[in-house]
Amino acid sequence: MLVETGLTNSPKRSGRTAAFVAGTLGWTIDAFDFFLVVFCLTALGRDFHKVDSTVSLAIVTTLSCRPVGGFLFGLLADRYGRKMPLVCNLLLCAVVQCLSGLATDFTLFLASRALFGVVMGGQWGVGASLAMEKVSANRRGLFSGILQQGYAVGYLLAALAYFLLFDKFGWRPLFFLAAIPALLAAVFVATQVEESEVWKQTRHETWQGLRMALFANWKLFLYMTLFAMTMHMVAHGSQDMYPTFLERQWGFKTGQRAALTAFSMVGAIVGGTLGGLLSDRFGRRRSIVVALGLGILVIPIWAFAPALPLLVTGAFLIQFCIQGAWGVVPAQLTELSPDSVRGFLPGFGNQCGVVLASVVVYLETLLAHETSYAVAMASTAGAVMAMAIGMTLLGRERKSVHFGTA
Numbered sequence: 255m256l257v258e259t260g261l262t263n264s265p266k267r268s269g270r271t272a273a274f275v276a277g278t279l280g281w282t283i284d285a286f287d288f289f290l291v292v293f294c295l296t297a298l299g300r301d302f303h304k305v306d307s308t309v310s311l312a313i314v315t316t317l318s319c320r321p322v323g324g325f326l327f328g329l330l331a332d333r334y335g336r337k338m339p340l341v342c343n344l345l346l347c348a349v350v351q352c353l354s355g356l357a358t359d360f361t362l363f364l365a366s367r368a369l370f371g372v373v374m375g376g377q378w379g380v381g382a383s384l385a386m387e388k389v390s391a392n393r394r395g396l397f398s399g400i401l402q403q404g405y406a407v408g409y410l411l412a413a414l415a416y417f418l419l420f421d422k423f424g425w426r427p428l429f430f431l432a433a434i435p436a437l438l439a440a441v442f443v444a445t446q447v448e449e450s451e452v453w454k455q456t457r458h459e460t461w462q463g464l465r466m467a468l469f470a471n472w473k474l475f476l477y478m479t480l481f482a483m484t485m486h487m488v489a490h491g492s493q494d495m496y497p498t499f500l501e502r503q504w505g506f507k508t509g510q511r512a513a514l515t516a517f518s519m520v521g522a523i524v525g526g527t528l529g530g531l532l533s534d535r536f537g538r539r540r541s542i543v544v545a546l547g548l549g550i551l552v553i554p555i556w557a558f559a560p561a562l563p564l565l566v567t568g569a570f571l572i573q574f575c576i577q578g579a580w581g582v583v584p585a586q587l588t589e590l591s592p593d594s595v596r597g598f599l600p601g602f603g604n605q606c607g608v609v610l611a612s613v614v615v616y617l618e619t620l621l622a623h624e625t626s627y628a629v630a631m632a633s634t635a636g637a638v639m640a641m642a643i644g645m646t647l648l649g650r651e652r653k654s655v656h657f658g659t660a
Contacts, residue, residue: 273385276340276447277381283435284377286435287347289412289413290425297425313494314615314616315368316374318371320375321606324379326372327377333457335449337444339597341444345440347377348434348436353369355429382600384450385397386585391656399581403523407519410523413515413516452658456658458594483645484641484642484644492572495619495630500515521571525576526580530582538651539586542579546639550636555571556632557628586651589653614634618631
């Protein structure tokens, strides 16, 4: 049974900033942890005596376990509210980060990355629904872009931590360091964030009512999953093996890899914020398609640059375009979702898309062994961007719809 308490055409100003900061912080912390593995991939291989393609299974494992978190935390968010599931998620994140740093062999490390996948999968849906339900409908695209770029900020911070600490201390202390902001964020959410008014107005009183609402939207869930699959293929296909590409193809050392990757994330932050902003004016789907179309044009510079200046330019532009498209995604998926299942549907659909997309990293490394990292990354990026454009055009749009209608 749905609790009907009226309409809420705009969120209360009180608590809006705290909720938005909470959603962005959680996504930043998850990205920081995730990309530590990306940067430390070759070092992990040396310590655990594994080749790159085997160590990359740690990335695949994390991605593959994310739907479990999307499912569990999404159900909790729609049944019991957004706030407390987010607090629990952040606390669990801190524990898992410590377990990764303490792993004594590759099997234990894989197990910790599986648990982190559950954490990471649960955070996005809960954090995005809380933040998007709080912000103004007319500026939802802008805030979507900023929130999503918490991911790029996390990548940037991981690059800086790798640059400053790895050569001195190795990879293990980096994971211990990641646990600190997770704990602080949990305290912040518990003490400063107010529950979503939209959830209070449209929540289900029973599990049966929630279950019926979810089954009634199975077609929308299927579309969200396939759309998210192509978008994750674009992101992970361009990011996860990039530091390894710089090491193998260009012979970059630790500092050089970290510096260029960090610079590319500046492009991502600018592109994601601008893409979200423009989607408020020109529409969600159009903004995604234009950004990815420009990304396809940048691929030759990004992968086959003959000189360092073009390599740097390509790294900036490719992430500008890709995150320009991704900046629209939180707004697009939460707007497509009915109010009473917004905690579950976008989050679980997004994470199921991750599972389907996770194989792209492993296939990329296999293709690189047969050809080169440049050829593997360029061909993969072009194919998945075209797929993402197609899935975007197949969807519909509810730009700036007001949340809170029971």
